[in-house]
Amino acid sequence: MKSLTSSLLLGLVLLLPSQIFASANGGPAAITPEQLQTAKQAWCDGLLLISKTHRDGGDARAVAERVLDGAYNYAAAPVLFKPTLAYGDHTFRLTRESALAYFVGNNPKYPEDSGFALKPWVKAEFKIAGTYIEGPLGITMGHVTLTDSSGKQTTVEKTFVFRRGDDGKLRILLHKSAIPFAPKPA
Amino acid sequence: MKSLTSSLLLGLVLLLPSQIFASANGGPAAITPEQLQTAKQAWCDGLLLISKTHRDGGDARAVAERVLDGAYNYAAAPVLFKPTLAYGDHTFRLTRESALAYFVGNNPKYPEDSGFALKPWVKAEFKIAGTYIEGPLGITMGHVTLTDSSGKQTTVEKTFVFRRGDDGKLRILLHKSAIPFAPKPA
Amino acid sequence: MKSLTSSLLLGLVLLLPSQIFASANGGPAAITPEQLQTAKQAWCDGLLLISKTHRDGGDARAVAERVLDGAYNYAAAPVLFKPTLAYGDHTFRLTRESALAYFVGNNPKYPEDSGFALKPWVKAEFKIAGTYIEGPLGITMGHVTLTDSSGKQTTVEKTFVFRRGDDGKLRILLHKSAIPFAPKPA
Amino acid sequence: MKSLTSSLLLGLVLLLPSQIFASANGGPAAITPEQLQTAKQAWCDGLLLISKTHRDGGDARAVAERVLDGAYNYAAAPVLFKPTLAYGDHTFRLTRESALAYFVGNNPKYPEDSGFALKPWVKAEFKIAGTYIEGPLGITMGHVTLTDSSGKQTTVEKTFVFRRGDDGKLRILLHKSAIPFAPKPA
Numbered sequence: 001m002k003s004l005t006s007s008l009l010l011g012l013v014l015l016l017p018s019q020i021f022a023s024a025n026g027g028p029a030a031i032t033p034e035q036l037q038t039a040k041q042a043w044c045d046g047l048l049l050i051s052k053t054h055r056d057g058g059d060a061r062a063v064a065e066r067v068l069d070g071a072y073n074y075a076a077a078p079v080l081f082k083p084t085l086a087y088g089d090h091t092f093r094l095t096r097e098s099a100l101a102y103f104v105g106n107n108p109k110y111p112e113d114s115g116f117a118l119k120p121w122v123k124a125e126f127k128i129a130g131t132y133i134e135g136p137l138g139i140t141m142g143h144v145t146l147t148d149s150s151g152k153q154t155t156v157e158k159t160f161v162f163r164r165g166d167d168g169k170l171r172i173l174l175h176k177s178a179i180p181f182a183p184k185p186a
Numbered sequence: 187m188k189s190l191t192s193s194l195l196l197g198l199v200l201l202l203p204s205q206i207f208a209s210a211n212g213g214p215a216a217i218t219p220e221q222l223q224t225a226k227q228a229w230c231d232g233l234l235l236i237s238k239t240h241r242d243g244g245d246a247r248a249v250a251e252r253v254l255d256g257a258y259n260y261a262a263a264p265v266l267f268k269p270t271l272a273y274g275d276h277t278f279r280l281t282r283e284s285a286l287a288y289f290v291g292n293n294p295k296y297p298e299d300s301g302f303a304l305k306p307w308v309k310a311e312f313k314i315a316g317t318y319i320e321g322p323l324g325i326t327m328g329h330v331t332l333t334d335s336s337g338k339q340t341t342v343e344k345t346f347v348f349r350r351g352d353d354g355k356l357r358i359l360l361h362k363s364a365i366p367f368a369p370k371p372a
Numbered sequence: 373m374k375s376l377t378s379s380l381l382l383g384l385v386l387l388l389p390s391q392i393f394a395s396a397n398g399g400p401a402a403i404t405p406e407q408l409q410t411a412k413q414a415w416c417d418g419l420l421l422i423s424k425t426h427r428d429g430g431d432a433r434a435v436a437e438r439v440l441d442g443a444y445n446y447a448a449a450p451v452l453f454k455p456t457l458a459y460g461d462h463t464f465r466l467t468r469e470s471a472l473a474y475f476v477g478n479n480p481k482y483p484e485d486s487g488f489a490l491k492p493w494v495k496a497e498f499k500i501a502g503t504y505i506e507g508p509l510g511i512t513m514g515h516v517t518l519t520d521s522s523g524k525q526t527t528v529e530k531t532f533v534f535r536r537g538d539d540g541k542l543r544i545l546l547h548k549s550a551i552p553f554a555p556k557p558a
Numbered sequence: 559m560k561s562l563t564s565s566l567l568l569g570l571v572l573l574l575p576s577q578i579f580a581s582a583n584g585g586p587a588a589i590t591p592e593q594l595q596t597a598k599q600a601w602c603d604g605l606l607l608i609s610k611t612h613r614d615g616g617d618a619r620a621v622a623e624r625v626l627d628g629a630y631n632y633a634a635a636p637v638l639f640k641p642t643l644a645y646g647d648h649t650f651r652l653t654r655e656s657a658l659a660y661f662v663g664n665n666p667k668y669p670e671d672s673g674f675a676l677k678p679w680v681k682a683e684f685k686i687a688g689t690y691i692e693g694p695l696g697i698t699m700g701h702v703t704l705t706d707s708s709g710k711q712t713t714v715e716k717t718f719v720f721r722r723g724d725d726g727k728l729r730i731l732l733h734k735s736a737i738p739f740a741p742k743p744a
Contacts, residue, residue, distance in 0.1 A: 020262040026359075026504030026511070027263065030402035076206040076352065077213065080688045080699040082715060087739045091715070092687040092699060112741070129650040130638045132398030132719075132731055135321060135507035135693050139398070139719065139732055141638040141650060157640060157649070159717060159734045161690075161697065166262065166352040173212075173690055174697055176717045178736030181645045183670070212690030212697070216588035266502045266513040268529060273553045277529070278501040278513060298555070315464040316452045318533075318545055318584030321507050321693035325533065325546055325584070327452040327464060343454060343463070345531060345548045347504075347511065359504055360511055362531045364550030367459045369484070392634040398731075399635065448578040448724065449585065507693060538634065538724040545584075 020166060031138040031164055033131055039071075039162050039170045040140060044124035046071055047146075050103060050117035055149075064103045064117060068096060073163055073171040080174040084156050085116060123147035126158070136164045137173075143180075155180065206352060217324040217350055219317055225257075225348050225356045226326060230310035232257055233332075236289060236303035241335075250289045250303060254282060259349055259357040266360040270342050271302060309333035312344070322350045323359075329366075341366065392538060403510040403536055405503055411443075411534050411542045412512060416496035418443055419518075422475060422489035427521075436475045436489060440468060445535055445543040452546040456528050457488060495519035498530070508536045509545075515552075527552065578724060589696040589722055591689055597629075597720050597728045598698060602682035604629055605704075608661060608675035613707075622661045622675060626654060631721055631729040638732040642714050643674060681705035684716070694722045695731075702735075713738065 021028045046067035054060035072079050074096035081093040083102045090110055093099045101107035105115030128142040138161070145155045161174035207214045232253035240246035258265050260282035267279040269288045276296055279285045287293035291301030314328040324347070331341045347360035393400045418439035426432035444451050446468035453465040455474045462482055465471045473479035477487030500514040510533070517527045533546035579586045604625035612618035630637050632654035639651040641660045648668055651657045659665035663673030686700040696719070703713045719732035 025403075025405055026266070026502060027506035031397075033397055077690065078688055080212070080690060080697060080717070082699065082717070085739055085741070087741060091738065094688050130398060130636055130652050132635065132638060134399035134695060134721070137692060137695055139638060141640065141732065141734065157734075157736070159638070159640070159732065161719065163692070174699065174717065176699065176715075176734050176736070178715070178734075179739065180649065181643055181737065183643070183645060211589075211591055212688060213692035217583075219583055263504065264502055266504060266511060266531070268513065268531070271553055271555075273555060277552065280502050316450055316466050316584060318449065318452060320509060320535070320585035323506060323509055325452060327454065327546065327548065343548075343550070345452070345454070345546065347533065349506070360513065360531065362513065362529075362548050362550075364529070364548075365553065366463065367457055367551065369457070369459060398638070452584070 020168065028136070028164065028166070028168065031133045031136075031162075031170070033133070035170060036131055036133070036138050036140050036162065037128070039138075039172075040126045040128070040144075040160065043071055043160070043172070044126060044144065047117055048121055048124055051119060051121040054104075054115075054118045055120060060115075060118060061100075061104045061106070064100060068099055068103070071172055072096070072099065072175075073173040074099070076163075076165075076171075077173065079172060080161075080176070081172075082176045082178070083116065084177040084179060087112075120149035121146050122149050138162045138164070138170065144177075206354065214322070214350065214352070214354065217319045217322070217348075217356070219319070221356060222317055222319070222324050222326050222346075222348065223314070225324075225358075226312045226314070226330075226346065229257055229346070229358070230312060230330065233303055234307055234310055237305060237307040240290075240301075240304045241306060246301075246304060247286075247290045247292070250286060254285055254289070257358055258282070258285065258361075259359040260285070262349075262351075262357075263359065265358060266347075266362070267358075268362045268364075269302065270363040270365060273298075306335035307332050308335050324348045324350070324356065330363075392540065400508070400536065400538070400540065403505045403508075403534075403542070405505070407542060408503055408505070408510050408512050408532075408534065409500070411510075411544075412498045412500070412516075412532065415443055415532070415544070416498060416516065419489055420493055420496055423491060423493040426476075426487075426490045427492060432487075432490060433472075433476045433478070436472060440471055440475070443544055444468070444471065444547075445545040446471070448537075448543075449545065451544060452533075452548070453544075454548045454550075455488065456549040456551060459484075492521035493518050494521050510534045510536070510542065516549075578726065586694070586722065586724070586726065589691045589694070589720075589728070591691070593728060594689055594691070594696050594698050594718075594720065595686070597696075597730075598684045598686070598702075598718065601629055601718070601730070602684060602702065605675055606679055606682055609677060609679040612662075612673075612676045613678060618673075618676060619658075619662045619664070622658060626657055626661070629730055630654070630657065630733075631731040632657070634723075634729075635731065637730060638719075638734070639730075640734045640736075641674065642735040642737060645670075678707035679704050680707050696720045696722070696728065701738075 050060050050064045053063045078094040101110035101113045103117040105113045124146050126144045128140050130141050132139040141159045143155050144158050147153050157178050159176040162170040163173045236246050236250045239249045264280040287296035287299045289303040291299045310332050312330045314326050316327050318325040327345045329341050330344050333339050343364050345362040348356040349359045422432050422436045425435045450466040473482035473485045475489040477485045496518050498516045500512050502513050504511040513531045515527050516530050519525050529550050531548040534542040535545045608618050608622045611621045636652040659668035659671045661675040663671045682704050684702045686698050688699050690697040699717045702716050705711050715736045717734040720728040721731045
């Protein structure tokens with residue numbers, strides 16, 4: 001029976017360049033672990049770019065807005081965002097404005113925010129401990145290690161839930177960051 | 187514990203008018219049977235509009251393109267469309283062009299198409315026999331009865347699979363239409 | 373950075389034989405076009421098995437029940453099933469009982485059913501015109517050609533929607549079958 | 559047109575008691591925010607039950623196994639579990655064994671685990687800051703406040719991702735717990 005071959009050929013013929021779901025299956029392409037890696041790398045790169053722009057005297061706020069709008073899902077829904085250093089009544093940053101305040105500070109509503117992304121970060125590396133992918137959602141849990149210009153390293157635990165939009169792009173709909181637990185020395 | 191109430195209130199506060207997922211749950215609103223009813227009605231209305239435009243001497247082709255682009259998922263993927271009267275090598279109309287040919291004819295590649303939507307349809311009623319909704323997909327199976335200007339009725343079996351886009355709109359990704367089986371008289 | 377390699381290794385180590393989602397991604401494995409091919413083949417094989425069991429004097433009804441329970445989703449939900457020769461008030465076979473009646477007859481509630489699967493089918497071939505896969509649902513549209521013991525061929529149009537259960541198996545939740553449209557000779 | 563009413567009636571008639579998807583829509587019922595509340599409450603209740611069983615001299619380990627098997631998704635996939643006090647090489651507890659060690663200790667592979675659920679917890683309250691529901695996954699982010707028998711309270715940040723199984727039950731596939739950030743006093 002040649003139906004498999006012929007249907008795959010048919011699929012190729014039918015897939016027009018203008019169509020959004022660039023998958024031979026008809027529907028949206030399934031999220032892959034590699035895409036989750038790329039999305040985490042993009043988050044790291046975004047943070048470094050904001051920081052470098054700030055050090056270079058550029059418009060770090062504008063870059064942060066671009067990073068936020070590209071990487072996070074605020075345009076569609078409140079994002080479940082718990083940044084590392086957020087606390088008290090401002091622990092959760094479900095709105096775009098509150099997330100921007102965390103990254104670049106300068107918002108009188110969030111006076112405790114000095115701008116996490118304005119610190120002199122020069123390197124960001126991630127390590128994934130586990131993933132879970134189902135339908136349009138892809139989850140990672142692991143660590144990110146940030147290095148600042150003095151060489152000091154900070155490692156935080158990060159949980160991300162990404163959502164694949166109809167445009168095929170992954171956007172963060174949950175981001176939980178926390179300082180690792182350290183037991184008290186005996 | 188007041189957490190339910192407070193979290194619902196929180197949801198209301200956080201839901202900005204500009205956000206796409208207009209749901210208190212954060213994510214996209216689940217498809218309802220009522221939305222499937224509305225979507226089937228919209229399909230009926232679209233057919234009648236093309237037909238009436240043609241009778242009134244208007245640009246039925248332009249209307250058909252608008253109906254197709256609004257109701258079908260061709261912009262994102264090939265649509266699994268089997269129109270009632272399509273047959274042979276042109277049984278399946280997976281491309282927008284082939285669907286348009288079926289509705290309004292006038293395409294030399296599909297010489298057998300005289301334009302199904304150009305017939306003098308004056309009434310279209312649907313009856314749903316069963317539905318199935320899961321995630322972004324909603325399915326209906328049932329009948330549509332079309333009445334033409336002479337009062338003659340035609341009933342066809344129709345299966346639709348609708349997909350909810352990120353914009354919340356339902357679009358047809360599968361449409362199978364068939365003349366009901368009629369046993370030969372004894 | 374070695375995070376990709378290490379996380380893939382981690383995935384392999386963590387995947388225990390007893391776990392249900394046999395996927396390196398954590399979640400259920402995405403449906404593939406090949407699985408849809410296999411599922412359609414299984415449907416064809418099931419029909420042929422019922423027919424052969426009947427010809428051989430075996431318990432065709434018991435085989436039909438096994439085929440139904442293995443291939444269709446009746447245990448979880450009403451199945452949107454429109455068999456080729458079903459009509460009138462019994463057009464749609466949403467219950468298991470009504471589907472069984474169609475396949476092997478012998479149910480006084482469905483006196484018109486002579487048992488479609490009891491006909492002397494000796495060959496069943498499918499051809500897929502298009503597929504659509506999203507999350508737990510996989511759709512195919514195409515033809516099935518049945519050959520009986522006299523060599524006579526019957527081709528029908530078939531639309532299937534399969535659902536992947538938590539056990540990874542695909543089950544039919546929609547099956548629409550129709551005799552192809554044939555224009556009247558001029 | 560009476561199609562809406564009649565199709566709803568049809569749905570009621572067709573829904574057999576033995577069927578799993580107890581939804582009038584055909585498919586599985588959508589997750590509700592109330593179900594997420596109930597699932598979080600169940601987690602709290604499970605913790606308190608293990609603790610009370612331990613205080614009462616019962617088999618806390620057996621209870622913990624039951625709680626784990628009922629509430630977590632380990633039977634299907636590795637769970638992305640980061641318990642509050644886990645650290646170092648044992649930060650993530652993706653296997654059932656490692657989760658059990660965290661709750662009731664007594665596993666030489668995890669010598670640092672003294673049994674979090676064996677502490678004298680007498681009260682557990684949760685507060686949800688935000689939810690996100692899509693398809694079979696429901697997410698909550700918020701706090702849990704635990705009170706021990708001396709009246710001392712501990713509040714932790716908790717992120718859960720629940721998955722609805724084919725049986726309609728929600729199980730935890732991600733659980734991230736962290737001590738809230740507290741800025742150093744000036």
